[in-house]
Amino acid sequence: MRSKSYGDKASLGLKLGAIGTLLFLHVPLWVIFLYSFTTDESTYSFPLPGLTTKWFGVALQRTDLWDALKLSLQVASLATVAALILGTLAAAAVYRSNFFGRDAVSFLLVLPIALPGIVTGIALRSAIGSLEIPFSFWTIIIGHATFCVVVVYNNVLARFRRMQSSQIEASMDLGANSFQTFRYIVLPNIATALLAGGMLAFALSFDEVIVTTFTAGQQSTLPIWIFSQLVRPRDRPVTNVVATIVILITFLPIFFAQKISAESSDTEGETK
Amino acid sequence: MTNSAIRFDKVSRYFGDVKAVDAVDLEIQDGEFFSMLGPSGSGKTTCLRMIAGFDRPTSGSIHLYGQEVSDLPPYDRDVNTVFQDYALFPHMTIGDNIAYGLMIKRVPKAERAKRVDEMLDLVQLAGFAARKPSQLSGGQRQRVALARALINHPKVLLLDEPLGALDLKLRQQMQVELKSIQKRVGITFIFVTHDQEEALTMSDRIAVFNQGKIEQIGSPSDVYERPASSFVAGFVGTSNLVSGEVAKRITGSDQKFSIRPEKIHLGSASNVLTETMYKANGTVRDVIYLGLYTRYLVSLDDGGDLVVIEQNLKTTSMDVLKARDQKVVLFWEKDHISRVGG
Numbered sequence: 342m343r344s345k346s347y348g349d350k351a352s353l354g355l356k357l358g359a360i361g362t363l364l365f366l367h368v369p370l371w372v373i374f375l376y377s378f379t380t381d382e383s384t385y386s387f388p389l390p391g392l393t394t395k396w397f398g399v400a401l402q403r404t405d406l407w408d409a410l411k412l413s414l415q416v417a418s419l420a421t422v423a424a425l426i427l428g429t430l431a432a433a434a435v436y437r438s439n440f441f442g443r444d445a446v447s448f449l450l451v452l453p454i455a456l457p458g459i460v461t462g463i464a465l466r467s468a469i470g471s472l473e474i475p476f477s478f479w480t481i482i483i484g485h486a487t488f489c490v491v492v493v494y495n496n497v498l499a500r501f502r503r504m505q506s507s508q509i510e511a512s513m514d515l516g517a518n519s520f521q522t523f524r525y526i527v528l529p530n531i532a533t534a535l536l537a538g539g540m541l542a543f544a545l546s547f548d549e550v551i552v553t554t555f556t557a558g559q560q561s562t563l564p565i566w567i568f569s570q571l572v573r574p575r576d577r578p579v580t581n582v583v584a585t586i587v588i589l590i591t592f593l594p595i596f597f598a599q600k601i602s603a604e605s606s607d608t609e610g611e612t613k
Numbered sequence: 614m615t616n617s618a619i620r621f622d623k624v625s626r627y628f629g630d631v632k633a634v635d636a637v638d639l640e641i642q643d644g645e646f647f648s649m650l651g652p653s654g655s656g657k658t659t660c661l662r663m664i665a666g667f668d669r670p671t672s673g674s675i676h677l678y679g680q681e682v683s684d685l686p687p688y689d690r691d692v693n694t695v696f697q698d699y700a701l702f703p704h705m706t707i708g709d710n711i712a713y714g715l716m717i718k719r720v721p722k723a724e725r726a727k728r729v730d731e732m733l734d735l736v737q738l739a740g741f742a743a744r745k746p747s748q749l750s751g752g753q754r755q756r757v758a759l760a761r762a763l764i765n766h767p768k769v770l771l772l773d774e775p776l777g778a779l780d781l782k783l784r785q786q787m788q789v790e791l792k793s794i795q796k797r798v799g800i801t802f803i804f805v806t807h808d809q810e811e812a813l814t815m816s817d818r819i820a821v822f823n824q825g826k827i828e829q830i831g832s833p834s835d836v837y838e839r840p841a842s843s844f845v846a847g848f849v850g851t852s853n854l855v856s857g858e859v860a861k862r863i864t865g866s867d868q869k870f871s872i873r874p875e876k877i878h879l880g881s882a883s884n885v886l887t888e889t890m891y892k893a894n895g896t897v898r899d900v901i902y903l904g905l906y907t908r909y910l911v912s913l914d915d916g917g918d919l920v921v922i923e924q925n926l927k928t929t930s931m932d933v934l935k936a937r938d939q940k941v942v943l944f945w946e947k948d949h950i951s952r953v954g955g
Contacts, residue, residue, distance in 0.1 A: 507700035510667050513687040514694045515714040515765065525713075529704045 370588060377581035396578040403576075406583060409566035416478070416562060417546040420485035424542045425535060427486070428493025436501040447498075454491040461487060462555030469556065476558035484556035485549055489542035496538035500531045533601050540598040544591060563587070616643045617679075618769055618801040619664060624673035626659050633659045635825035636673070641769075641803065641818075643678075646795050648804045648812040651822030652848065660822075661771050661805045665694050678768060692769040693762035697777060699754045701746040707733075707757055708742030714765040732760035735794065752783045759794070769801045776811065788814050809849045813837060821845045837873075843953045846871035853877075853919045854953070862915045863891050868952050874922040876949040879909060880942045892944040895919070897936045907933040911943060919943060 351359075380391035400406060435447050453461055465484050474480060508530070512522040550564045561569065563583070570580045621639035625632065634656040641647045649657035662668040663675060666687035675683045682690055693714070701710050709716075711732055712725045720728075733739045736756035746754060755775060762770055772791075776784045792815045795802045806812050812819050813833040820830045821844070829841040840846035843854050856869035864870065878884075886892055898918070899910040907928070909921040921943060925933065 505698060505700055507696045507698055508702060510665075510687070511694070511696060511700035511702075511761075512713070513667075514665060514692075515761070516688045516717045517713075518686075518688050521717055525717075526702060 373581050373584045374588070377578055377585045379578055379581075382577060396576065396582045399576055400579045400582045400586075403579060406566060406579070409561050409563045410583075412478070412560055413547055413563035416481050416485060417543045419482050420489045420546040421539050421543045423482065423486045424489035424493045425539050428490045428538065428542075429497050429531070429535065431490070432494050432497040432501055436498060450494055451491055453487045458488075458549070458551035462552045465552065466555040476556060478558075478560060480556045480558070481553055481560070481562070484552040485546040487552070488549075489546055492541045492545065493535070493538035496534040496541075497531050500534035504530050536601055537598045540594045544595065547591070617641065618643045618645070618677070619803070620676040621660070622674045622676070624660075624663065624670045624675060626656075626663060626668060627671045632825045634663070634670075637825075637827055639820065639827065639830070641801060644799055644801055646792065646802045646804065646815055646817045648806060648816040648819045649822060650806055650809060650812040650819050650849070652807055655822035656825040657805050657820075657822045658773060661694075661773055661803065664769070664803065665692055665771055666690050691767055692771055693765055693767040694771040694773060695755075695758045695762050695775045697774045699746075699758040699775075701754055701757060701761075703746050705745075706742060707738070707744050707746065707749070710746065710757060711742075711761045711764055713761060718765075728764055729760075732764045735763070735797075736760045751778055752787065755779065755787065759791075763794075763798060763800070767800065769803060770795075772802060772804045774806055775804075776806075776808075784811070791815060813849070819849075821848060823848070838949075839951050840871055840953060843869065843871065846951065846953055851920065855917065855919075859913060859915045859917045863893050864947075864950070869954075870950040870952050872919075872945060872950050874908070874920040875906075875924075877919060877921045877943050877945045879911075879921050879923055879936075880944060881940075882942055884942060884944065886944050889947055890944045891947055891950070892942055893919070894940070894942055897939050897941055900934055900937050902930045902933055909936065911941060913943075 375389065377396060378392045378394065379386075379389045380393045381389065431446075431450055435443055435450075462484070465480075465487070469476065469480050469483075508526055509522055512526045513519075517525065548564050549562075550568060553562050553565060557565070567580055567583060570577070617640050619639070619641040621637050624634060624637045624639075626634040633654075637656070637660065639660075649660060651657045659668060663670055663683075664677075666682070666685060666689075670683055673683075674681055677690065677692065702713065705713070708726075708729050711729045715725045715728065729742060730739070733741060736759055738753060738756055738760070741749070741753070741757075746757070749757065755778075758775070775791075776787050779787060788811060791802075791804075804812070804815065813836075816833055818830060818832055819836050821828045821836060823844045829836055829845045831839070831841075836845060836849050840849060840852065846852040846854060850873065852871045852873055854869060854871050855863065857867055860870060861867040893913050893915070895911040895913040897909055898912050901908040901910075902925075904925070906922050906924045909923070911919050911921055913919060923933075
């Protein structure tokens with residue numbers, strides 16, 4: 342709700358501030374984009390000595406890069422699936438029943454996202470190590486799931502709280518068993534929350550570095566590969582090419598996730 | 614036994630130490646419009662929820678047309694509910710909302726559509742099938758909730774304060790409509806409300822609940838004219854309760870009795886009273902002119918106050934206000950008092 346008494350126009354200072362903030366956030370991204378076309382192999386010189394698209398070709402040939410990207414996509418997908426299932430179940434349990442220590446459980450679920458990644462990483466490393474589980478693809482997923490579950494849990498729980506609980510009773514009253522009630526009533530109600538939470542979880546997992554370094558074995562996910570590129574540069578602009586591709590790929594899901602959650606909060610406002 | 618729709622045998626429901634429903638016995642007849650009336654927390658909604666299956670009795674048993682249902686889940690019971698907040702499914706159209714029960718039972722699509730149309734006609738919402746619940750007014754949502762329940766032809770329809778959220782005009786209109794729909798479909802209606810006027814208007818019988826127990830079951834006129842307890846006398850309509858020494862001076866017995874304000878006549882010493890009447894002397898303390906009628910507060914000479922209501926048949930506000938501080942004689946038919954326990 343906008344206050345009419347101050348007029349509909351923002352002040353000049355506010356506009357400049359907003360423009361400044363946007364520039365601060367986005368200029369570095371453009372720089373990366375620009376440097377993926379540079380002819381200079383080893384340094385970030387400006388202005389660019391020349392423009393070329395050869396690094397895109399080089400990037401295509403680098404199998405280590407494609408392995409890392411594939412691993413990242415696999416890890417993010419599986420961590421997201423695990424988060425969707427566990428996060429929804431946890432949210433349903435906390436919402437539906439009133440058991441002893443419910444608030445504590447809720448707090449403990451949310452904690453991993455507030456905790457510094459380095460702490461989570463060390464904790465997981467020593468836990469996995471002491472259980473003598475070999476560090477592998479699966480330990481990366483476990484590590485990522487710890488914070489991915491939270492975003493799904495928070496999204497779904499918020500949606501449950503806005504949902505009329507009598508809808509579930511009404512469905513059972515009309516002859517639907519628990520499974521049918523979940524399928525026809527609960528799922529459509531939380532669908533957009535699952536989509537938004539899932540996309541966020543995927544994005545979090547996809548660019549995670551700290552926890553991954555502690556829970557991975559010999560594998561390197563895309564962020565770790567980029568990180569090692571900075572330390573031991575070989576064809577430096579290739580890194581920029583990768584960054585550009587990642588920006589383009591992530592732009593779409595984030596754009597839609599935003600749109601979906603904005604739309605669903607609009608319609609809920611209407612029904613109230 | 615065959616015509617009893619619902620039977621409660623010593624049904625109790627405890628929430629921790631709280632006895633929400635305390636050893637209630639109840640029998641509701643087939644085809645009845647039965648109201649459960651009581652203040653909030655009196656156990657009426659818990660009784661309704663136990664019939665629907667959302668809650669289970671701590672002890673005792675509930676029978677639905679002779680079948681024990683106490684432990685059946687809601688979806689295995691042949692009853693449907695109209696919820697206080699309507700509980701319409703916001704992501705479905707009105708048509709899909711109403712057809713939900715049939716869809717779950719896998720009724721073919723063509724028949725579903727036909728029956729939805731019939732229901733929309735019944736609740737006077739023809740042509741609304743494609744809309745969403747958010748596009749409907751409160752009164753319209755209410756009708757959709759009713760149609761969604763009735764389309765399944767339940768044996769018993771449960772209504773949980775369904776008119777609570779509507780404004781007065783709409784509520785009165787829906788009261789008449791609900792009653793006529795009930796007559797047309799011939800289903801047993803169990804109606805939970807805290808509004809005594811609503812219960813009196815629509816019901817064949819009323820059960821008055823207080824603190825988890827039923828204080829009285831009877832027809833609207835029974836409950837109103839012959840309240841069995843001082844709680845019923847006070848909750849259903851307004852009532853004067855007279856007890857102790859004052860009761861003895863008036864009636865010759867110190868047993869507590871109740872008398873409705875509209876049964877009392879306001880007169881003076883010149884009124885000739887018959888043998889069939891009780892009388893009491895007093896002074897008018899307050900006069901409240903309410904248009905249709907006037908409410909007087911009279912202090913009795915023997916102690917205590919009585920509220921008297923007289924219709925303004927010939928009087929105007931100028932006339933009635935003159936009564937303040939006047940000495941009056943109150944009188945009423947002996948038949949009109951109701952001896953109450955407790």
